[in-house]
Amino acid sequence: MLEGEPALNTTILLFLLQDGITNGAVYALLGLAMVLVFAVTRVILIPQGEFVAYGALTYATLAIGQIPGTAMLAVVMGLVAFAFDLFAARKAFRIKTILRAIAVDIVFPVVVLALTWGLAGRYNAIPVNIALSLLIVAAIGLFLYRIAFQPIAHTSVLVLLIASVGAHLALEGFGLIFFGAEGLRGPAISNAMITIGQLQITGQSLAVYGITIALIVALWLFFDFTLYGKALRATAVNRLGARLVGIRTSLSGQMAFLLASVIGAISGILIVPITTLYYDTGFIVGLKGFVAAIIGGLISYPITAAAAIVVGLVEAFSSFYASNYKEVIVFTLIIPVLVLRSLAAPEVEEEKE
Amino acid sequence: MTQRWPIVLFALVMAALPLIPEIPPFWLVLLNNIGLAALVAMGLVLLTGVGGLTSFGQAAFCGFGAYTTAVLSTAYGVSPWLTLPLALIVSGLAAVVLGLITVRLSGHYLPLGTLAWSLGLYYLFGKLEFIGRNDGISAIPPLEIGSWRMLDPGSIYYVIWIAVILSAVLTTNLLDSRTGRGIRALRRGHIAAEAFGVNTARAKLLVFIYAAVLAGLSGWLYAHFLRAVTPTPFGVHASIEYLFIAVVGGAGYIWGGVLGAVIVIVLKEILQSYLPLIFGGQGQLELIVFGLVLVALVHLAPGGVWPWLAGLLPFKRRPPRIDTSLQLAARPATELPPVLLQLEGARKQFGGVVAVNDVSFSVKPKEIVALIGPNGAGKSTTFNLITRVLDSSAGRIIVCGTDVAGTTPQQIARLGVARTFQHVKLIPDMTVLENVALGAHLRGRSGTFASMLRLDRGDEAKLLAEAGRQIERVGLKDQIDQLAGSLSLGQQRIVEIARALCVDPVLLLLDEPAAGLRHMEKQQLAALLRQLRDGGMSILLVEHDMGFVMDLADRIVVLDFGTKIAEGTPDAIKTNPDVIRAYLGAAA
Numbered sequence: 001m002l003e004g005e006p007a008l009n010t011t012i013l014l015f016l017l018q019d020g021i022t023n024g025a026v027y028a029l030l031g032l033a034m035v036l037v038f039a040v041t042r043v044i045l046i047p048q049g050e051f052v053a054y055g056a057l058t059y060a061t062l063a064i065g066q067i068p069g070t071a072m073l074a075v076v077m078g079l080v081a082f083a084f085d086l087f088a089a090r091k092a093f094r095i096k097t098i099l100r101a102i103a104v105d106i107v108f109p110v111v112v113l114a115l116t117w118g119l120a121g122r123y124n125a126i127p128v129n130i131a132l133s134l135l136i137v138a139a140i141g142l143f144l145y146r147i148a149f150q151p152i153a154h155t156s157v158l159v160l161l162i163a164s165v166g167a168h169l170a171l172e173g174f175g176l177i178f179f180g181a182e183g184l185r186g187p188a189i190s191n192a193m194i195t196i197g198q199l200q201i202t203g204q205s206l207a208v209y210g211i212t213i214a215l216i217v218a219l220w221l222f223f224d225f226t227l228y229g230k231a232l233r234a235t236a237v238n239r240l241g242a243r244l245v246g247i248r249t250s251l252s253g254q255m256a257f258l259l260a261s262v263i264g265a266i267s268g269i270l271i272v273p274i275t276t277l278y279y280d281t282g283f284i285v286g287l288k289g290f291v292a293a294i295i296g297g298l299i300s301y302p303i304t305a306a307a308a309i310v311v312g313l314v315e316a317f318s319s320f321y322a323s324n325y326k327e328v329i330v331f332t333l334i335i336p337v338l339v340l341r342s343l344a345a346p347e348v349e350e351e352k353e
Numbered sequence: 354m355t356q357r358w359p360i361v362l363f364a365l366v367m368a369a370l371p372l373i374p375e376i377p378p379f380w381l382v383l384l385n386n387i388g389l390a391a392l393v394a395m396g397l398v399l400l401t402g403v404g405g406l407t408s409f410g411q412a413a414f415c416g417f418g419a420y421t422t423a424v425l426s427t428a429y430g431v432s433p434w435l436t437l438p439l440a441l442i443v444s445g446l447a448a449v450v451l452g453l454i455t456v457r458l459s460g461h462y463l464p465l466g467t468l469a470w471s472l473g474l475y476y477l478f479g480k481l482e483f484i485g486r487n488d489g490i491s492a493i494p495p496l497e498i499g500s501w502r503m504l505d506p507g508s509i510y511y512v513i514w515i516a517v518i519l520s521a522v523l524t525t526n527l528l529d530s531r532t533g534r535g536i537r538a539l540r541r542g543h544i545a546a547e548a549f550g551v552n553t554a555r556a557k558l559l560v561f562i563y564a565a566v567l568a569g570l571s572g573w574l575y576a577h578f579l580r581a582v583t584p585t586p587f588g589v590h591a592s593i594e595y596l597f598i599a600v601v602g603g604a605g606y607i608w609g610g611v612l613g614a615v616i617v618i619v620l621k622e623i624l625q626s627y628l629p630l631i632f633g634g635q636g637q638l639e640l641i642v643f644g645l646v647l648v649a650l651v652h653l654a655p656g657g658v659w660p661w662l663a664g665l666l667p668f669k670r671r672p673p674r675i676d677t678s679l680q681l682a683a684r685p686a687t688e689l690p691p692v693l694l695q696l697e698g699a700r701k702q703f704g705g706v707v708a709v710n711d712v713s714f715s716v717k718p719k720e721i722v723a724l725i726g727p728n729g730a731g732k733s734t735t736f737n738l739i740t741r742v743l744d745s746s747a748g749r750i751i752v753c754g755t756d757v758a759g760t761t762p763q764q765i766a767r768l769g770v771a772r773t774f775q776h777v778k779l780i781p782d783m784t785v786l787e788n789v790a791l792g793a794h795l796r797g798r799s800g801t802f803a804s805m806l807r808l809d810r811g812d813e814a815k816l817l818a819e820a821g822r823q824i825e826r827v828g829l830k831d832q833i834d835q836l837a838g839s840l841s842l843g844q845q846r847i848v849e850i851a852r853a854l855c856v857d858p859v860l861l862l863l864d865e866p867a868a869g870l871r872h873m874e875k876q877q878l879a880a881l882l883r884q885l886r887d888g889g890m891s892i893l894l895v896e897h898d899m900g901f902v903m904d905l906a907d908r909i910v911v912l913d914f915g916t917k918i919a920e921g922t923p924d925a926i927k928t929n930p931d932v933i934r935a936y937l938g939a940a941a
Binding site for chain 2: 148151161165169172294325334
């Protein structure tokens with residue numbers, strides 16, 4: 001859009017800054033979700049991009065009054081998850097476990113599907129659509145962990161990574177079936193426009209900033225001040241130790257995926273009014289969040305958030321100065337960071353299997 | 354020592370395939386694609402499965418190979434055969450640069466780092482003018498021998514499969530050698546490998562370059578097979594697929610790479626041609642099924658298909674024959690210094706915890722010194738300071754007259770210091786013989802190329818002979834060809850001692866050698882250690898079994914909470930009130 005502009009003036013500068021920060025905020029959310037999932041489960045969450053795309057496109061599909069295929073997918077995945085739960089419980093058959101499995105794996109997605117059926121097209125309100133999209137993607141995220149990762153939670157990072165890639169490919173393929181190859185845009189959360197001098201701020205950008213900050217604060221409060229958050233962190237540090245003190249590590253993993261999928265869906269819903277999203281856009285968007293997460297060392301939430309803003313800004317400015325090399329610049333940005341990190345951190349002993 | 358005839362048989366079958374009358378050319382295309390993928394996957398086996406370094410960037414190295422030949426043979430008219438070495442060199446150089454940056458990354462940073470530059474390079478391939486941006490380069494000349502132009506899939510087939518089989522043989526040779534043992538120790542025993550003189554950083558870079566050169570070879574073949582290149586096959590998705598191929602086939606096995614390529618490429622072909630017929634062409638169903646199969650596979654067979662298949666095949670690995678008459682050159686008999694090991698105020702702090710608090714003691718030639726103390730006294734940390742696994746915070750440690758400050762574990766091994774570990778660090782999927790031979794690493798000479806070409810056999814036979822002798826000496830002759838991981842913990846400790854003896858050390862550091870041994874075994878061990886001392890070796894050992902220590906040691910150093918509280922002969926230590934207080938907690 002700005003290609004060929006001769007020089008940087010204040011208007012463009014402000015525009016680039018705003019663009020960079022808005023995108024950066026979304027990358028921050030995705031980066032945080034990846035850090036969260038990695039810390040708790042050691043899964044490098046490649047399907048994060050699909051959560052973004054599913055959230056965005058489900059929301060956009062609901063906005064035009066149609067029923068998104070993702071609602072059905074959630075039900076099917078729930079059934080598979082239920083089968084997994086039954087299989088896992090075959091030796092210690094307890095009514096409570098089965099009831100929980102029925103409630104989570106069957107009742108939850110079916111109710112969401114019923115709600116979608118009942119509401120889609122009839123009550124086309126933005127908050128309703130957002131809530132439905134989040135519920136649908138949350139269910140998918142939860143079941144994804146149950147099906148693809150929980151049975152192999154003890155294996156090496158590499159094996160988890162391969163499973164993660166597999167999940168990404170499958171979900172991307174489903175995305176194409178549900179939403180088609182055409183891109184979609186969704187309605188903005190806010191159409192307000194504030195003008196301060198030469199700076200024009202859209203309500204959508206403000207919503208992005210507000211929600212990002214709120215989520216970061218919420219995550220920080222959750223992990224540092226609640227027992228459940230501490231349990232998740234304990235699982236991250238030492239699975240066996242966590243189990244010995246009574247933390248159910250499989251629940252921690254489900255919780256992490258649930259949070260990550262909701263965060264991904266929120267990110268998608270935030271950006272789909274700004275840019276057209278396709279079924280496969282999520283991958284690249286997710287990877288940029290990933291760059292931020294790596295810079296944060298997959299550990300630190302504040303550094304990840306700051307890094308994400310930097311990624312957004314670098315992207316915005318390189319699209320102005322060297323738009324051809326935008327992606328090259330963004331993705332090679334992390335190499336010097338990685339080198340610095342590996343110089344600073346002593347080498348760790350080989351992976352235990 | 355692998356048998357040769359299965360490979361010869363395989364080569365003959367592959368050579369005969371295109372001669373089948375009426376074979377559809379499409380099959381040959383498929384076989385060519387399998388060969389190309391197998392080359393890359395073989396590199397990944399070495400890098401990821403054996404070396405433990407996961408790379409998401411192998412397709413980018415294919416790109417370097419393919420674009421090198423594409424540019425040179427189209428724009429400059431260079432003969433494709435001449436571009437082959439150049440393509441390999443370019444991929445190798447790219448690997449040196451990227452490897453220097455990424456290989457030293459630890460843990461999960463490495464795969465993430467490769468993912469990053471692989472994405473960057475993919476976009477770069479699509480943007481650079483001289484390689485045709487996203488359109489790529491077309492009209493690449495075919496390979497030619499004399500007047501034979503390899504235009505159809507049936508002719509370049511031979512070039513591709515000769516490359517595959519040759520690479521497999523060379524790689525197998527490499528892994529079954531001195532260098533190969535160093536590589537195989539990277540994944541699950543790099544601290545031990547360092548302690549025996551393997552330069553692990555160099556070994557990592559080596560496998561990284563090796564894998565990249567194989568990928569570059571595949572890229573070169575690809576360019577002359579399809580005769581056009583675009584950036585797409587060199588992107589992250591392709592890299593992920595190569596990784597997938599290696600994992601499906603069995604990431605720890607060279608032939609797993611080939612098998613994985615067969616399975617994945619045939620499966621994809623079937624999915625692409627039949628799924629639309631069943632489900633009516635909607636969407637990218639093959640992508641979904643492919644993804645689901647991937648997830649299912651890591652659930653059902655995280656080790657891959659090859660180990661399972663290899664169990665069914667009739668040929669087995671033959672254990673190597675050892676000719677124990679061969680001798681390695683012994684350490685040159687120089688005058689030993691009057692003090693072999695001298696600690697002067699050695700100190701190690703972890704944050705606020707002082708694990709080793711200004712400890713001083715020495716070990717003289719032909720002496721057994723025991724380091725004892727309650728749990729957490731800092732004994733193993735002292736070992737790690739001496740062998741440079743850890744940096745000391747202050748003080749001096751002098752080994753054979755050399756101040757060890759700033760040296761590496763390899764240099765300590767070179768000085769003639771060998772050690773065992775409190776937590777056994779053997780490579781569980783290598784045999785006892787191979788594990789022990791790792792100890793003789795520094796006494797061999799053969800490098801990578803010699804190993805690949807089997808020019809190392811003389812050297813290798815001597816290393817194995819030495820290893821065999823040491824195994825016999827510690828009394829584990831019957832277990833020599835078993836996997837180290839299958840031994841009992843006590844036996845594994847003994848294997849560690851044999852490995853340390855292979856260094857031909859002047860100073861042996863043993864960390865709890867008697868733990869997990871039965872009474873008789875302990876007596877045999879004590880006898881062996883005395884025999885070693887009488888032969889001129891000095892031994893520093895950490896041990897909790899007081900009976901064992903008191904009978905064996907010439908001198909005892911007692912640590913408590915990181916501080917030396919006593920030193921003296923066993924009899925003096927037994928009656929020392931400080932020692933009794935430290936162990937029993939009360940004034941005696």
